[in-house]
Amino acid sequence: TQLLEQSPQFLSIQxxxxxxxxxxxxxxxxxxQWYRQEPGEGPVLLVTxxxxxxxxxxxxxxxxxxxxxxxxSLHITAAQPGDTGLxxxxxxxDYKLSFGAGTTVTVRA
Amino acid sequence: xxxxxxxxxxxxxxxxxxxTLMCHQTWSHSYMFWYRQDLGHGLRLxxxxxxxxxxxxxxxxxxxxxxxxKTENFPLTLESxxxxxxxxxxxxxxxxxLRGEQYFGPGTRLTVT
Numbered sequence: 543t544q545l546l547e548q549s550p551q552f553l554s555i556q557x558x559x560x561x562x563x564x565x566x567x568x569x570x571x572x573x574x575q576w577y578r579q580e581p582g583e584g585p586v587l588l589v590t591x592x593x594x595x596x597x598x599x600x601x602x603x604x605x606x607x608x609x610x611x612x613x614x615s616l617h618i619t620a621a622q623p624g625d626t627g628l629x630x631x632x633x634x635x636d637y638k639l640s641f642g643a644g645t646t647v648t649v650r651a
Numbered sequence: 652x653x654x655x656x657x658x659x660x661x662x663x664x665x666x667x668x669x670x671t672l673m674c675h676q677t678w679s680h681s682y683m684f685w686y687r688q689d690l691g692h693g694l695r696l697x698x699x700x701x702x703x704x705x706x707x708x709x710x711x712x713x714x715x716x717x718x719x720x721k722t723e724n725f726p727l728t729l730e731s732x733x734x735x736x737x738x739x740x741x742x743x744x745x746x747x748x749l750r751g752e753q754y755f756g757p758g759t760r761l762t763v764t
Contacts, residue, residue, distance in 0.1 A: 544693065573750065584741050584755025585694070630693065634750040638709070641686075643693035 545569060546631055546642035554648040558620055563645045565631035566613045572634055574614045576605055579628040579644070621649045654678075657742050657756040664732050665764055672727045672759050674742030682745040683725040684753060685709075685717065687738040694741065699749070700725055732763045 549564045565574065573592040577585035589598050591607035591614060598605045602625075604617040618625055630644045655676040664670045674683065681702050686694040686709075696709030698717040706717050714736060716728045729736055739760050743753040 575752065582757070584743070584757055585753075586755070587752045590752065632694075638696065638699070638749045639753065641694040643691055 544643055545635060545640045546633055548629075548631060548642040548645050550645060551643070552646045552648075554650065555621055557622060557649055557651050561618050561621055561647065563616045563629050563647070564613070565615070565633075565642055567633065567635070568612065569633075569635040570611050572611070574607055574611075575632045575639070576614070576616055577630040577632060579630060580626075585628075585630055618647075621647075623649045623651050625649050655742060655744055655754055655756040657740075657759050659759060660757065661760050663762045663764060666732060666734060668732050670729045670732055670761070672729075672740055672742075672761070674725045674727070674756060676723055676725075676742075676744045676754075676756075678744060678746060678754070679722055680744035680746045680754070681722070682747070682749065682751075682753075683719065684743040684745070685715070685725070685727045686741045686743065687711065687736075688741060688758075689738050697727065697740075701749075729761075732761075734763050737761060737763045 547566045575590045576588045579585040589605045594609045594611045596607045602619045606615045626649050628644045632639050632641045658673045684699045685697040695711050700706045700719045739758050741758045742756040745751045745753045
């Protein structure tokens with residue numbers, strides 16, 4: 543059982559559409575990180591959210607940390623083919639980083 | 652170039668063989684990690700190291716051995732490879748602590764036949 547559940551597992555959309563990826567847990571996290579992984583490469587950190595209710599924006603990407611610090615979401619506006627990749631959330635429930643299984647996003651041109 | 656590198660990038664080995672995956676980082680980060688990535692499981696921590704000569708088990712350590720004699724190197728050894736160890740292995744490092752941002756290498760795709 544994954545400590546962090548990500549949904550959906552796969553997402554395929556047309557260029558220009560919006561999408562949201564979710565990361566949920568029954569545990570409280572002191573912080574949550576979002577990584578993006580492209581094929582054949584390692585994950586790269588996009589953002590860290592630390593405060594309940596926090597919203598962070600990174601160009602067309604909006605990250606939100608739930609008020610109770612148990613969940614997070616990633617929203618991409620006007621998706622582009624360059625957004626294609628595996629999106630991973632990661633959190634620290636105790637003292638080590640724990641990763642979700644990821645959401646594979648494909649943006650079709 | 653500075654960063655974190657892994658070698659080999661691809662490896663095919665037979666069941667029962669010993670194989671070592673190498674990881675090297677140039678940032679002098681204290682923490683280093685080994686993960687395996689399998690479809691449906693995400694990244695699972697195998698071992699981590701807080702400093703030279705300090706290592707500890709992660710979530711899935713069975714069948715693996717690590718060492719860290721130098722800060723910049725963190726090799727992972729499969730003592731007797733099994734088919735269930737077929738996976739993509741990622742090394743990562745962190746300059747902070749166990750909860751901080753991790754920098755990942757490009758991965759090693761290992762196939763055990």
